[in-house]
Amino acid sequence: MAEDKTKTTVPVKAGDIRPFGAIPVPRVTPELLSMVRTGAVYSLEQIVEPGIPFWDGHPPLVIAPYVRHGDMPELAPASVGNEITTLPMHGCTHIDALSHIGKWVGGEIELHGGVKVKEVMSRAGYSALGAENFPPIILRGILLDVAASHGVEVLPDSYGITGADLKRCEESQGVTVRESSAVLIRTGFSKYWRTDNARFSNKGAGINIDGARYLAERKIAMVGTDTEAVEQWPFDPEGPPLPVHTYMLVDNGITHVESLYLDRLAAARAYEFLFIALPLRIRGATGSQIHPIAIA
Amino acid sequence: MAEDKTKTTVPVKAGDIRPFGAIPVPRVTPELLSMVRTGAVYSLEQIVEPGIPFWDGHPPLVIAPYVRHGDMPELAPASVGNEITTLPMHGCTHIDALSHIGKWVGGEIELHGGVKVKEVMSRAGYSALGAENFPPIILRGILLDVAASHGVEVLPDSYGITGADLKRCEESQGVTVRESSAVLIRTGFSKYWRTDNARFSNKGAGINIDGARYLAERKIAMVGTDTEAVEQWPFDPEGPPLPVHTYMLVDNGITHVESLYLDRLAAARAYEFLFIALPLRIRGATGSQIHPIAIA
């Protein structure tokens, strides 16, 4: 499965649309549009505000007025306001770029496709596999409400979702994981968003390596959850760290969407839909904050 | 035209979808989907990177690795990277929230709908009309390539686009500005993006108050341009400052999308399309960076 290196080494320009790992160039076919049945739109983003949970290895959250209305009397009778922000992007509803996760191979760290970190990482960010490479994401999406298929409001702390769990959920809902789908998995952990941040961040249910293999074998385009890590947290201490991240992003180019808000989609039993996410193209970044939607 | 204050005073929660000024709650009707003809997708975002043009009243652009791959040997064989960013959001491809522009009325500053700045502005941002109020934006979009209809590659510096200019462009292209449309206006100024930033920022062609009235009378949902200000820059020194911003955002609740990349859309003569933008829901912010698309 030779990676075409030109994909990663010719810098993207405005307007360019390329595949990025398993995320294909969007083609809005009649088949894809047939996902739209009622036309109802669901917003899947958690609101970004002080008090959201995130790992303290991410930068802190600052949202502060910078120019305030009234600051520039020379513009009267008009006035303007803006703000300065520093955000823990990976703590907001976001999508990981393939530059986010690597693995040690020999004495070096490699990203997806064998890209060597030492050749692409600099103080300017990542010259390959950065967020600027995201195409618009327009896919068949499915929701697997694993919490519901387990008959619980929220999965147990640190529950590891297996392939069998996913399969059972598909069957109970009557939907199927298919190639190039965006698979959204609901654990119910949104319940702890801003109400029990330690639990949200440190005890998340999520897919384990078995669940990850189940999805990768079906050649999905991306996977998202209503948790901070997509993968079971903490991961199995007997095995290597971050097994799902490594397997999905590095080995398979399948990226993660984290901290989704899925409760209304689940309440509506909207299990198949048109999924749209439009990642920001910030050159060299390791991901992008997004406001994904489902149109059912 | 009484503004329903409840719209602005009950804080939005995750999943809530409400109108925001002239932007309606999305309804993905068959009529709207009929805008999709070939299924071709256009990315309308300028890439965010060092060297982009923006007003120095916005915060500076910082994109710097924070955790770098290799920093956390305890995760081996996995590795992770992230970054710290401070971005001049209003200098990236973005959409203005209605909290961005106000006007002095008596001795006070009011935002759209008569919301008084002093009642909603705090060090936490804006408790009304902030970016968290954006619904997903899914609209009929049209491109008015005013540069092309003038037979030029780029409009002259500081050119003021009038209603007559817009009408002539509609006629030459065979499209019509209609209620609830997203109107994208091309001036050609993307040519100066990162190649002549002073010109891009200080000499932008744009609609003047006559052009703005033309659009507002047709009850459009939003207007965007490939310039920094949407409005003619500098504005007419004989009149009040920021006349278009004030008229559109404050008086009419019609927001602006700025620094769009429209060249490929124009080259394809894709004049009518499904327009989608998914603004980030950052509580209290004055706008949102976006990656808008057109599906033609």
Next chain:
Amino acid sequence: MAEDKTKTTVPVKAGDIRPFGAIPVPRVTPELLSMVRTGAVYSLEQIVEPGIPFWDGHPPLVIAPYVRHGDMPELAPASVGNEITTLPMHGCTHIDALSHIGKWVGGEIELHGGVKVKEVMSRAGYSALGAENFPPIILRGILLDVAASHGVEVLPDSYGITGADLKRCEESQGVTVRESSAVLIRTGFSKYWRTDNARFSNKGAGINIDGARYLAERKIAMVGTDTEAVEQWPFDPEGPPLPVHTYMLVDNGITHVESLYLDRLAAARAYEFLFIALPLRIRGATGSQIHPIAIA
């Protein structure tokens, strides 16, 4: 006591040395040098690092490598490193500028000397009474170890230090508060620095309004403590908020040094010394992080 407005309205240039409130222009007289007896030097700064206590109204603490050694191979065989920092200056060992505290007079906020906030505050900071006005501070310093004079390791939580407490301490130590002295008051609260931040920040012993009057009447130049607020925290809920800050900074131009490290000075019973602090001259800022010293 008319304030000379020229002092505050002609911007300071590099090299200018002026008084700032009660802090005089330094004159290094033989009398002042006579404070130096053994020549021993004490460092009175708490080290700035993650985990220090501070009020969450201050910006968060970020200290992160920006350029790292190895990032610029073009400089080999040399290499350089730097960092990006955002610091909660008022949570570090620091000195308040007179722009830091104001009080409402009529419908307006005034700073020291009747300077109206609305005339000097802008998005660029404060055009009067900002940190750039600090002269080098070289004064007779005294330590009042109130904890020791009370026979305790640490004063009780929220203890309000009175004038009588200060007087008793002077007598027990054999030192006297005099005009133009830098008065450093030890409560013992450094014990809680990074070990019990909630207590350090929310329960600090400190001078009450009686103690403040005692010091102001003696025309001191500045006062510092080993606590976050100098004043008793929380202040008396029966009275107005921040009575000591208001009385000292606004009414008397006597500024505060906070979060000092005084334990070794106290252990050495060094009660009189040459005090030196060299505030950074950041134009428009509300204070300056400092590394003050005592030479005994």
Next chain:
Amino acid sequence: MAEDKTKTTVPVKAGDIRPFGAIPVPRVTPELLSMVRTGAVYSLEQIVEPGIPFWDGHPPLVIAPYVRHGDMPELAPASVGNEITTLPMHGCTHIDALSHIGKWVGGEIELHGGVKVKEVMSRAGYSALGAENFPPIILRGILLDVAASHGVEVLPDSYGITGADLKRCEESQGVTVRESSAVLIRTGFSKYWRTDNARFSNKGAGINIDGARYLAERKIAMVGTDTEAVEQWPFDPEGPPLPVHTYMLVDNGITHVESLYLDRLAAARAYEFLFIALPLRIRGATGSQIHPIAIA
């Protein structure tokens, strides 16, 4: 010349005073105090404000109100203000920590004393040779006004100051470089501070390797200039990059103070004085902004 590794590996605590490279633990002896003749104090710091010159590899300068007076009505009649700052510390008047400069030895980068970067650099900064190690700096200082001894207002662009230049200057002024002195060298380049930033940053006069050797052989404690780099800029393209930085900081532990304001000191012909600088103790940082003074 065995480096005592305990110096660098036992973390400094508040109050600890240790030597740092060539900077000794301060001892305020009568001999040192004899430098004080008239008692006149000179401020040697450039004011920090928008528009100062610095290399764009440093973080940008942000000084913006964060809490503004009036933001917290619950504190009335008191009010408070603070700010958020991100500063290009190495572009302000500052002192380099020994963690700032390294050199490649074999395939590794070493700092002063053979400290290996890979063992001490992390996302938390530098666990050895960081700014927290600075003692208070109290030294005999001398000014070498090389511009004056050359009979010019400002040295020529990129002029390389040699040992012979320094010797001639000492003789003309009647002062001598001695062991443990703080040597301040005036080029006149302050003239370009904020008036011709490109020249200040890119064409600085400074010592060349010959001048550096002259100083190091005399075992000075530190060297400072009124330029951005201390060393001739650009350095000799025939030789290795940053020869003076590498020789002084890495090989000799002699640190640099940059962007000093020396004009008034020079105008007063104050060539020998008590030099005091009190670097902030920010754990892991590569230097510290300072407000140095001379007492003559």
